[in-house]
Amino acid sequence: QEALILSLRRERRLGVKQLRNELIRQHDLTLSLDTIHPTLVRSGEQVLKRPRRWRKGERRYSRPIPGTASRWTSVRIRPGVYQYTAIDDCSRYKVLDVYSRATGANTLDFLERVIEEMPFPIQRIQTDRGREFFAEA
Structure with a gap:
C-alpha cells in the first residue's frame, strides 16, 4: 500500500484527496485520508x-x-461606533463618516454629506440591504 501511494504521488503529483480517489477508482483500495497523509x-x-x-x-x-x-x-466598529462608507465604482472616490447608531436618520445625514462631497452627481446607490437603509427617519 505504501509503495503504491508513493508511486502515485511521485508520478502524478496528486494530493491526499486525489490519491484516495485514484486508489479507490483504479486499484479498488479504500484508505482514509488519515492513513494516506502520515504515509506521505x-x-x-x-x-x-x-x-x-x-x-x-x-x-x-x-x-x-x-x-x-x-x-x-x-x-x-465596536458598540456605539458605526462607520458608513460610500465608494464610487468608476473613480473609487470614497466618503466615510462615523455615527453612534445605524439609523435611518443617520443614513439621510450621510446621504446629504455624500451629495456635498462627491465631485459628480450620483445616479444609483447600491446597499448591503441593512435595516438602516430601509428604516424611516
Whole structure:
C-alpha cells in the first residue's frame, strides 16, 4: 500500500484527496485520508503548492462613467461606533463618516454629506440591504 501511494504521488503529483480517489477508482483500495497523509509525511514528501491564478487587468464593479453607481455599507466598529462608507465604482472616490447608531436618520445625514462631497452627481446607490437603509427617519 505504501509503495503504491508513493508511486502515485511521485508520478502524478496528486494530493491526499486525489490519491484516495485514484486508489479507490483504479486499484479498488479504500484508505482514509488519515492513513494516506502520515504515509506521505513519513516518506518526506513535500506539501504540494497550489498554483496561483491571477486575473490580469480585471477589476470588479467598475463602471465607465463616475457617479453611475456607488456602493454603500455600514459596519459596526465596536458598540456605539458605526462607520458608513460610500465608494464610487468608476473613480473609487470614497466618503466615510462615523455615527453612534445605524439609523435611518443617520443614513439621510450621510446621504446629504455624500451629495456635498462627491465631485459628480450620483445616479444609483447600491446597499448591503441593512435595516438602516430601509428604516424611516
